[in-house]
Structure formats: structure tokens, C-alpha cells
Amino acid sequence: MSGAASWSFGEDDASRIQLVLDQLLREADARTALIVDRTGQMLATRGEEPTFDPVAFASLTAADFSANDQLARMLGETEFGALFHQGDRESLYLADVARRVILVVLFDNRTTLGLVKLRVRGVVESLSELFTEMFERRDRPAPRVEAGFVGDAEDEIDKLFG
Amino acid sequence: MSLINYASREINCKLVYYGPGLGGKTTNLEYIYEKVAPAAKGKMISLATETERTLFFDFLPVDLGTIRGFKTRFHLYTVPGQVYYNASRKLILKGVDGVVFVADSQIERMEANVESMQNLYDNLLQHGYDLTRIPFAVQYNKRDLPNAAPIDELQENLNPGWPVEDSARQKAVADPDRPGQYLVEEVDGTWIERAPYFEAVATTGDGVFDTLRAISKLVLKTLG
Numbered sequence: 612m613s614g615a616a617s618w619s620f621g622e623d624d625a626s627r628i629q630l631v632l633d634q635l636l637r638e639a640d641a642r643t644a645l646i647v648d649r650t651g652q653m654l655a656t657r658g659e660e661p662t663f664d665p666v667a668f669a670s671l672t673a674a675d676f677s678a679n680d681q682l683a684r685m686l687g688e689t690e691f692g693a694l695f696h697q698g699d700r701e702s703l704y705l706a707d708v709a710r711r712v713i714l715v716v717l718f719d720n721r722t723t724l725g726l727v728k729l730r731v732r733g734v735v736e737s738l739s740e741l742f743t744e745m746f747e748r749r750d751r752p753a754p755r756v757e758a759g760f761v762g763d764a765e766d767e768i769d770k771l772f773g
Numbered sequence: 774m775s776l777i778n779y780a781s782r783e784i785n786c787k788l789v790y791y792g793p794g795l796g797g798k799t800t801n802l803e804y805i806y807e808k809v810a811p812a813a814k815g816k817m818i819s820l821a822t823e824t825e826r827t828l829f830f831d832f833l834p835v836d837l838g839t840i841r842g843f844k845t846r847f848h849l850y851t852v853p854g855q856v857y858y859n860a861s862r863k864l865i866l867k868g869v870d871g872v873v874f875v876a877d878s879q880i881e882r883m884e885a886n887v888e889s890m891q892n893l894y895d896n897l898l899q900h901g902y903d904l905t906r907i908p909f910a911v912q913y914n915k916r917d918l919p920n921a922a923p924i925d926e927l928q929e930n931l932n933p934g935w936p937v938e939d940s941a942r943q944k945a946v947a948d949p950d951r952p953g954q955y956l957v958e959e960v961d962g963t964w965i966e967r968a969p970y971f972e973a974v975a976t977t978g979d980g981v982f983d984t985l986r987a988i989s990k991l992v993l994k995t996l997g
Binding site: 620622649654671677678756761765772 | 775776777778780781784785787809810813816818820830832834835837838840841843845846850860861864865867868869982985986989990993994996997
């Protein structure tokens, strides 16, 4: 039993994830690949710059996946490992990664769902290893911000919410 | 859980407004959205029914700006208050950093408040969190209504305090917002701690930013 823990995401982690996502985008001929964590926070974006608000997008993606998880359980499934949302021009393919994060691939009619699914399956395993390792770091001391951060942040809070 | 993203130099914290149906959770967020500086707020999303009752959640990101090189942001969520939406409430609590319980002060809603508080405790427990160990504040909303219960009565029912077992923490802590009152104090030989509380009228904005300021600071302290 505990309070909420912090976790961190470093530059090395980001570079390793970027390599995997770049390869996925090339091989699947998709537009944008995003990684969102299960609490609704955006972790990484590669490919074409999204035209939508990424913060809102991340929050809705996590909610979408969580709601579908519950639906899966009602059917006696552990989870739906992937979701597909088809639009007229743009479509989304979402895949679970190690029950930790969600890989979202945005694609259009330059490619096919079959190819996206195939390539995503290939990268989910490498991403799972990366994220499992990152989350295991939570056993180490919690990441801390530098001295002075809290005081400065409190000043900003007073200014903004005063 | 707060996410410190060293790659994009961002810190994101998740605050959840919890409480019984029609208690004013969405109204809190709407007021914040209306009043906060335009540069500091993102898009507000409401997943609501046609009658404007929250179906899944409301979401509002608020940027504090860049602090010591880190873009710092609070993600504000509400949950649907109606009893039968518990599955949705549980989902929203995932990864929470701080909770505001918005109680409806009307005397007739006391039972609904107590039920919702118990539900919050139980749902957090299922995520492995202990409400007494995470940043937590209580807001008594609708103070302007003639049938609002006295604060003492609300405190007794909703925020009676929990025992402080750790001897290092057994010392009086004054309530910064209320001279003469304490958040940690000894009562009849037992040390107890209570969550800070705020009186509010969310429709006019009274107390809304006091509550937000308090919970934001409590969350930031956990990072330092």
C-alpha cells in the first residue's frame, strides 16, 4: 500500500523508442506513431507532426483503451490487445504494450490495415522489453526534481491560481 | 503517479475531482477553464450525456509554464458522480497524484457524500493507493444554499481524521488557511490528521482556486 509514485523517462529511453517508431513508420508507411501511457500522458511522438491537440488526444486514447479493457473482461477476455478505428481518410490502430503503455499508429489510404497490423505486431515485442525495463526502475529511489523546483512552482501556482 | 519526462523536459501531474453526482465537480473545472490565463490552458474535453451529466470524465490540462527547465502541467479530471458509473470512476483514478473531494453541502446530500467518500477510498485501494497517504483536499461546495449543513457536521461525517501512527509525524500542524485550527493534532490522547478543507460556491467561483492551489502544492511537494 502506498501513495502515488513518480516515474521518469530519460533521454536514452526516448532515443531507443524513437528508433523503433521510426522503423515502424517506414515499414508500415504510416503517418504518425505515438506512445501514450495508461494514465493518459503522451510519452513520444514520431513522424508527421499531429494537427490535433496531443494532450487531449493522449487523455482520450487512454480512456478509450481502458473502457475497452473493461468490455473485454465482460466477455471473459483478459483484454483486447489492439483496437482499430476507421475513418474516411484517417484511421487509428492502437496496440497494448506490456500492459503499461499504448502504441497508436495514425495512417491513411497510402497503406493498408493489414500491413499496419503486421508491422505493429513486430515492434510491440521490442517496445514491451523497453518499457518493462523502464518501469522496473521504479524499485529504485523515486526520481526527484532539482532543489528549488518546488519553491519556484509554488510561486507560479500563486500567480496563476491566485 | 507523476511522470517526469527528461527527454521532452516535461512534468505532468494528474488531479482528480471526485464526489457525488451534481455536487459541482464539472462546475469547478468550467470555472477554472473560464478564468485561467488563455496561454495556460489547453482544450477542455467533456464526455457528457445529452443532458450534460458527466458520462465518463471532463478533462482540462493547465500549464504552469517552464520551471527550472521543465514544462510543468496539471491534468485535471472529474469523474461521473452517479453511483452506477463506478467502472468509469475507477478507470479515471489510475495514476492519480492528488484528489479533491467535492462534497455537496446540502443536508439532504449527506448520505450521498458519505457513500461517495467510501467509494473513493475503496476504488483507490483497488489501485494500491491509500487515501491517507496521497495529496488530498476536501471542498464543501454550495455554501450559499439555505439548506447547507454546518461545516462542523460535514467535517465530522466526511473528514473526521485518520490516526497518525508514525511517531515522527505526531506533532501539531497548523492549518495554514484557518488560524487556530490544525491539520494534525492530538485528540483525546490520539494523534489524528485531517485533509485540508475549503468552502466553495463553484457557480460563482468562490473557493475554486483556493482548492486548486492547495491540492497543486500538495502534489508538487511529493516531487521535491
